[in-house]
Amino acid sequence: MSEAPVKAPPEVPVRAATMWGRVGLLLTGQGVSLLGDQVFFIAAVWAAAQLAGTAAVTWVTLAESVPRALAMIFGGVICDAFGPRAVLLRTTSVRIVVLAVAVAIALSTQSVLLLVVVAALEGAMLGLGSPSFGTLMPRMVPRDKLSTANSVRTMVARFAPILGSPFGAWLVATGHLSVALMVVCGGCVVSLLCLTPATKSIVAPRTVSSVPLWKRSGDGIKLLRADRRLRLLFLSGLFLDFAFAWPMNPGLPEVVIERGWNVSAVGLLIACWAAGALVSAGLGAVLGERVPISVRLVGSGIGIGFLLIGMILAPSLLVMAVLAVALGICSGQNGPAAVTLYQQAAPMDRLGVAMSMVSLSGIGCAPIAYAVSGTIASLTTPTVAWICSALLAFGGPVAAAQALRIPPTERA
Incomplete structure (x- = not known):
């Protein structure tokens, strides 16, 4: 007489726990990164105003916004071509290097030129990475849970200006631009450490288009x-x-x-x-x-x-x-x-x-x-x-x- 098959424990709860664990890890990294971004924006604007007045604020703002908008035009195409994980890991790594160099320079000297260059590179990397980040949730959670995941993501995004703005302003007001840049760099490091395991299951596209990227803008x-x-x-x-x-x-x-x-x-x-x-x-x-x-x-x-x-x-x-x-x-x-x-x-x-x-x-x-x-x-x-x-x-x-x-x- 054959034995009745033993039912395996249900796997759905385990998969659900793993899924939400990855989402939580991803949003933790994003929250820390967004906090750092807000600190950087406020710190850069305040420092520019102290160094050279309102004209410098305009230059820093334009340096961050214009490259960011232009990079977004190609950010989506690059995401579809190479996959969001590859794009985000690389853009975040570049941001860490740029900010680390900026910290070293800011320890000895502060200038509007430094703020403009860092703002431009930061804006470009954020522009390239933003579309990729926007594609992660549909790849990580099922359709019926997508609304919940996006609501949690919105909550995380709302905390950044509440906490980051006064902190960044305080750091610059006390004369610590290098510390503000160090905070932003640390936020990117945390983001990279969370992003790497959270997106491990996301594979790169298998089909490669023969059309050049610039023609697909x-x-x-x-x-x-x-x-x-x-x-x-x-x-x-x-x-x-x-x-x-x-x-x-x-x-x-x-x-x-x-x-x-x-x-x-x-x-x-x-x-x-x-x-x-x-x-x-x-x-x-x-x-x-x-x-x-x-x-x-x-x-x-x-x-x-x-x-x-x-x-x-x-x-x-x-x-x-x-x-x-x-x-x-x-x-x-x-x-x-x-x-x-x-x-x-x-x-x-x-x-x-x-x-x-x-x-x-x-x-x-x-x-x-x-x-x-x-x-x-x-x-x-x-x-x-x-x-x-x-x-x-x-x-x-x-x-x-x-x-x-x-x-x-x-x-x-």
């Missing part, structure tokens, strides 16, 4: 033109990025000054928004897919439009702060949901160029939004410019609603 635009669902999701994010850019950056200080409030009101409102987004992202990580995508994407987008208008029409700073918290809650739901749906809609073999377009959307629209809204503010008032920006936010949920009506398999 427009693949992201071609992908959006060919895929209507992906194009609408991109436009949804673009509308919201444009609507947020001026009000929550140069517009906010202008409004505060116009109303005669103290400069601390700017920090209060940004902190309220960040706190709301952090809590909302946490709820998204806990609830996962239990909240309908239409609520997380379309409903929150409509809420963002109304809350932006409500903030500028608020009769007092207290009401404006409460609305800023609500705005952060909507943002914390909309952002992860939009990224998740976009990642799911993009073809896996072209996920790099798809994510490069998302990254370019956030960075590329900001200067245009500043110029347009700033012109409106100079011709009218900051309040009018804020309302005009806020009205654009409603284009986000409209485009998202149209995208949700298209079946995922329908590409054209």
Whole structure:
């Protein structure tokens, strides 16, 4: 009489634990790296201002942003060609070397030229690596867990400015630029140590294209033109990025000054928004897919439009702060949901160029939004410019609603 087969213990929980362990390791490294990035940005700007005034701040800012935007054009193509793991390990390693050299130089001398060179190299490496990092979650977690993973990632990203900004400012204010650079370098080392084992299972692409990389720089635009669902999701994010850019950056200080409030009101409102987004992202990580995508994407987008208008029409700073918290809650739901749906809609073999377009959307629209809204503010008032920006936010949920009506398999 044959023995009954002994059932092996279920492997799914083990695999799930391993998966979330790798995600946790990856996000730990990212959190430390983002903290260092924020320290670097604040330290570089403050040091530049102390060394040579506002003109130096402009040069440092341009040195970081322009190479970063240009590198993103090729970052997605390089990711699809060589795989995200190879790109991220190399860009992070280059950052460590650059920052280590900068620390050695800053110990003996400080100059705007040093800050500009380091900012340019940092921006270029971040631009090359950003699309690759955006492709990791779809490769590490199943589709039904992608929303949870992106919500956790959003939470990690929200902590960086809260902790990094005051720390970086304090380091430079006390005359320790070299220490600030050392902190950034250490963050990159931690990121590399976490990234290496966390992405070990991600293999490089097996097919190699014969088309030169420079000729493939427009693949992201071609992908959006060919895929209507992906194009609408991109436009949804673009509308919201444009609507947020001026009000929550140069517009906010202008409004505060116009109303005669103290400069601390700017920090209060940004902190309220960040706190709301952090809590909302946490709820998204806990609830996962239990909240309908239409609520997380379309409903929150409509809420963002109304809350932006409500903030500028608020009769007092207290009401404006409460609305800023609500705005952060909507943002914390909309952002992860939009990224998740976009990642799911993009073809896996072209996920790099798809994510490069998302990254370019956030960075590329900001200067245009500043110029347009700033012109409106100079011709009218900051309040009018804020309302005009806020009205654009409603284009986000409209485009998202149209995208949700298209079946995922329908590409054209």
